[in-house]
Amino acid sequence: MIKKKNNFLRAVPLHIETGGINIAVLNAEQAKDMDVKHLDRVMVKHNSKSIICSVDITHISVKKGEVGLFVEPWEKLSLKKKGSKLRVVSVPKPLGLEFIKSKLEGEELNKDEIFTIIKDIVDDALSDVELTAFITGSYCRGLSMEETYNMTMAMVETGDTLKVGKGAVFDKHSIGGVPGNRVTMILIPIISSTGLKIPKTSSRAITSPAGTADTMEVFAPVDLSKNRIESIVKKVGGCIVWGGSFNLAPADDKIIKVEKPLSIDAEGQLLASIMAKKLSVGSNHVIIDLPIGPGTKVPTHEKAEELKEDFVTLGDKLGIKVDCIESNGSQPCGNGIGPALEARDVLKVLTNAKDAPQDLKNKSLLFAGTMLEMAGKAEKGKGSTKAAEILESGKAYEQFKRIVKAQGGNPDFKINNIKVGSYTFSVKSDTNGIVTIINNKTLSDCARAAGAPYNKGAGVFINVKLSDFVKAGDALLTVYSESRLKLERARKVLKEKKVFTIQ
Amino acid sequence: MIKKKNNFLRAVPLHIETGGINIAVLNAEQAKDMDVKHLDRVMVKHNSKSIICSVDITHISVKKGEVGLFVEPWEKLSLKKKGSKLRVVSVPKPLGLEFIKSKLEGEELNKDEIFTIIKDIVDDALSDVELTAFITGSYCRGLSMEETYNMTMAMVETGDTLKVGKGAVFDKHSIGGVPGNRVTMILIPIISSTGLKIPKTSSRAITSPAGTADTMEVFAPVDLSKNRIESIVKKVGGCIVWGGSFNLAPADDKIIKVEKPLSIDAEGQLLASIMAKKLSVGSNHVIIDLPIGPGTKVPTHEKAEELKEDFVTLGDKLGIKVDCIESNGSQPCGNGIGPALEARDVLKVLTNAKDAPQDLKNKSLLFAGTMLEMAGKAEKGKGSTKAAEILESGKAYEQFKRIVKAQGGNPDFKINNIKVGSYTFSVKSDTNGIVTIINNKTLSDCARAAGAPYNKGAGVFINVKLSDFVKAGDALLTVYSESRLKLERARKVLKEKKVFTIQ
Known part of the structure; x- marks a missing residue:
């Protein structure tokens, strides 16, 4: 089949969003001429930009000589007006498809093969079917440590990386599943108040009632540019921003969009996903929260031990020092669930209010303390005490206000003003x-x-x-x-x- | 999360086809109100009909209080005019999803679990991601013979079945991969001319230059109703129609739509897919063509032997007598490739023309002969000779014209009239x-x-x-x-x- 056929078509905006996949709509006659069928792929080019779209067909909405574009491709091509001339060419199957088949058949993929697949994912060259095949294939067949390492590196190299200067850079991650649990918002001010660098990117909720980014947004904007984040970290040492605001390991977000509805976590992909984000922001010291309990990703202590070993091994290969802490995932951490209620919990802890949730406070001190020990800011076994001093002295709260201000929020807040x-x-x-x-x-x-x-x-x-x-x-x-x-x-x-x- | 929220929305036709998935488009405000996100599912009801759709979002094309529908859901709901009131409710995850996860984890599924998944597939309750997970999971983990049997039965029971009367009913199938190869169009007239019943359903091309249905269509309509097909078979004993024209094992078509782009054939699904179609048309004697060669589904003789054993075993469980014949898949069978050119080849063989392609003729006689032996119409070893007599006497050609006429075509054709x-x-x-x-x-x-x-x-x-x-x-x-x-x-x-x- 001829794979490249040039066609200049006039752009028609269709104002529909899929939330992910790029859709281009062709008139049935046009599609037949191009030998393109439903869900085949075309490359759509406008000036120097080009993206890959899946094809839907119409007899009415778009005429021959036109190409209808959903919101995602319209925006990615920076189109402004209807009628812009676009080059639309049918594209061959993505290179990575062959290696996805190898994975389905149980083969171990080499570095080049994994990089090819990850690049295809980032380029939107894989359909949902193909991407799912890769993820489920990796889930059924497993990924070796070498494959996991290569996937991590491929995810990092196909995205943007944060430049926050040399030296030790700290980070914290929870693998999730516990309502409330806003440890990050207490830990970041404690750590960064000691002069350590901790550029924290967090997620928004997908199926939960709030992600850290949603809760932080009660205080300050979290959707900041890469440059802005870099300058904030240089200025105040830490930040709490949304990881989706810049192009951080973009393959990972696309993989998560498939894993979520299936509620599977291929372990290799979980490791690669987390570590790629850490490496992309320049972290080299990471503490990972492994909540154990029903409904979390770690049902048992044994599973947590296994995961911990893999995190440490992968960290070694990547030059990242990793520590994992098992925590109680059987109940919410804090009393509030939902952005404003969680924000109130955080503020109570930071201001040492009498009714501050003690479980959230203690967990935050444990994690911050472990990090202070890792950084040599506290002797072994004395980290939590040191963290408590910082918190109870009000230094952490002052630092939190500095971060909020740096991110563009108003640092003059009172609990009762949080509606x-x-x-x-x-x-x-x-x-x-x-x-x-x-x-x-x-x-x-x-x-x-x-x-x-x-x-x-x-x-x-x-x-x-x-x-x-x-x-x-x-x-x-x-x-x-x-x-x-x-x-x-x-x-x-x-x-x-x-x-x-x-x- | 509340799963059922009633909403009456006004229908807006969007005239876009995905070629498979049902898409409903909601205004962003509406979607937030319903706590529905991109690609979540809603059930859309109109009078007694209801279908499940994936959700796309718009800020413009559809207003709050409206639901935009792509061509597939619009037609399935038999909608006639814009503004019809539809009930739109968000639906919980499909029941089968849990069992798909079990398959990904390597468990054997029981009868109920497989029936649940197949029913979800037929109801469009699975997203592309979930359907792919089932198919790739079955591919990686394999299906036991019991699972394959249950899948076959589930595919049959979730579709329509042909009623062609009691007694022996014959059928033929090629697992494909060979250009040309229009054996069916020669075999059906030979077999049905002897009084045997052979209701043959064929496919259209998906990625090939012609399916048997495409080539038969050169002579006669192939898109016929179930009742029409039943009456044709009662009248002339055989037919060559498009399998997609009625609701024959509909789960299978949806599975194939995922397997094709991945170019995988999970063996259990291949077996279930073929045998479900045979059982649905009422066949109880089937001959299967296994072309061996590069680019076919059977690369080696050993693989063919394995497949043959599985076909026979599954046939036994289903009450279908199966024979498999290995054939040469290393080159086209016949000289023409493409509907009209293949139709000319067929006509040359049927009319015993001097320039008839001998490979197509001989292969057809081998298959028809084996079937005549299976039916007791020829002694063991004498089937091909008997088939040759029927072909060379012109009886097969007369019978072909009868079939063409019964299907609504003009039986008065000449080779040179095939443009x-x-x-x-x-x-x-x-x-x-x-x-x-x-x-x-x-x-x-x-x-x-x-x-x-x-x-x-x-x-x-x-x-x-x-x-x-x-x-x-x-x-x-x-x-x-x-x-x-x-x-x-x-x-x-x-x-x-x-x-x-x-x-």
């Missing part, structure tokens, strides 16, 4: 007993139904934790929403499944 | 020697570039076969096209890669 939804209801215990189970999934579903993370003030505040004794009539949780409708939806979630088991 | 493209060029040998290799893939690519299968008259006619001696200046092949542009494209294919190796 939570005005539509609320509380759930009370109908029995006396001990809290034996907290269902994290139901809590998250409830907070999302209430409007989190889109509505910053929506979420759930829980009053009790595991092993707490409660009496009939005690408040267990309060739901906050910014609309009556969503409050009712949240109520419905709690009617279907219970959060607390009290025995 | 081939008027734009042509020939390639001549520039050397003396023996033909040692024929590149089937290049031949197919060339025929497609020339316009096949869309342009019936486009294709390639080859003058020489393997082991033929050719002299410099002898014609090797002629390309036919219906447009000058496409002829040039075909010429370009042949410039890039050669079809014949002559040594």
Whole structure:
């Protein structure tokens, strides 16, 4: 088949977003002429920019001689007006497809093969089907440490990297699955207040009620350019920004978009994904939080040990010193779930408020302490004490305000100025007993139904934790929403499944 | 998360086809309200019909309170006018997803699990990502014979079945990969002329220059209703129709749409796919053509033996008597490639023309003969002779005309009335020697570039076969096209890669 056929077509914007894949729409006649079928790929070029699109077909919306473009390709090509002349050529199958087949057949891929696949992913050259085949193939067949290393390097090299200067650069990562858990927002100020560099990029929620980036956004913008982030880190030593705001290991985001709906984590890809982001921001000292519990990615201590060993081995190959800490993932960390409620928790800890959630504080001190020891800022075994001094002296809070200001936020905040939804209801215990189970999934579903993370003030505040004794009539949780409708939806979630088991 | 939220939205047709997936487009505000993100699924209901769609998002094309529908969902819901009120509800993850994960993890699936997945596939409840995960998982982990049996039954039960009466029903299948190879169109008349029932459904080309259905369409309509096919088989004993014209094992078509771009054939799925179609049309005696050669699905004799054993075992479980015949897949069968050129080959064989392609004739007689023996219409070892008698007496040709007429075609055809493209060029040998290799893939690519299968008259006619001696200046092949542009494209294919190796 002829793979390259030149065609100049006039651009028509279609204003539809897929959220990922680039779609170009061709008239049926045009497509036949080009021997292009549904979901075949074409390269669309405009001036110096070119992208690969999957083809949908129309008899009506787009005429022969035109090409309809969804929002993603329209924006990536920086198109301004309808009718711009575009070169549209059918493209051969991506090179990486052959190696994806090798992986499906159980072969180990070499460096070149992995780089080819990752480059295809970044270039949008793989269809959803092909990308999924690579991910599930890697999941079923596994990735060797060498493959994982090559994938990490390929992810880094196909993206942008942060330049934050020489010397030790610190970082922290949680593999997730625990509601609340805003350790990062307390740890970064503690660490950076000692003069250490810690350029932290965080994620937004995909299926959870809030990511660290969503919560930080209550205080300051998190969607900053690479240059801006570099200058913030140079100025105040640390930042808490959204990792998606610049082109950081872009292959990883595309892989996650496939893994999420399948709820699988190919271990090799998990390792590569995390370490690629760390390497891309220039970190060389990393502490990883491995929460253990139902619904997290690490169900058991044994699994955590395995993962820890792999993280350390991969870190060695990459020149990154890695430490992993197992934590309790069986209940939320902190009391708030949802951006504003979590922001309040963070502020309470940073300001040493009496009602600050102690579990969040203690976990933050443990992680910050371990990092201070790693950095030689505290003797072995004295890190947490040192971290507590920094926190309790108010230095961490001052540093947090500096970071907020540097990111463009207003550092003059009070807890009561953090607005939570005005539509609320509380759930009370109908029995006396001990809290034996907290269902994290139901809590998250409830907070999302209430409007989190889109509505910053929506979420759930829980009053009790595991092993707490409660009496009939005690408040267990309060739901906050910014609309009556969503409050009712949240109520419905709690009617279907219970959060607390009290025995 | 609340999974069912009622929303009546007004339908807006968007006139875009994906070729498979159902897409519904929601306004961004609407989607936020429903807590639906890109590629989440919604169920769209209209009167008694409901379908599952993936969600794209727009800020412009569709307003809040509306739902934009691509061509596939618009047609499946039998919508007539813009503004029809539709109920749109977000739907939970499909039930089968959990079992797809089990397969990825290497578990054997039981009957219920496989039926759930196949039902999800038929209901469009799986996204491309999820469907691919199932197919690649089955490919990497393999399917047991029990799983294959259950998949076959699930494919049959989720589709329509043909009722062609009791008693022996015959069928033939080629697992493909050989250009030309129109054995079916010669075998069906031979077999049905003896009073045996053989309701044959064939495919259209996906990536090849012609499927049997495309070539048969040169003579008669092939897109017939289930009732029509049943009455044709009752009347004349056989038919050659397009399998896609009614709802025959619909899960299979959706699986093939994923396997094709990956060019994988999970063996269990290949078996289930073929046998489900046979069972759906009511066949209980099947002969399967296993072409061996580079580019076919069976590279070696050993692989063919394995596959044969599995076909026979699965057939036993299903109550279908199966025989497999290994054939030569290293070169085209017949001289024409492309619908009209293949139709001419078929007609030459059926009319016992002097220039009829002998390889196509002999292969057809072998397969028809084996089937006559299976049916007890010929003694063991005498089948081919019997088939040759039927063919050479003209009975097969008369029967072919009866079938063409029954399908609504004009049985009064002459070879010269079968139009081939008027734009042509020939390639001549520039050397003396023996033909040692024929590149089937290049031949197919060339025929497609020339316009096949869309342009019936486009294709390639080859003058020489393997082991033929050719002299410099002898014609090797002629390309036919219906447009000058496409002829040039075909010429370009042949410039890039050669079809014949002559040594």
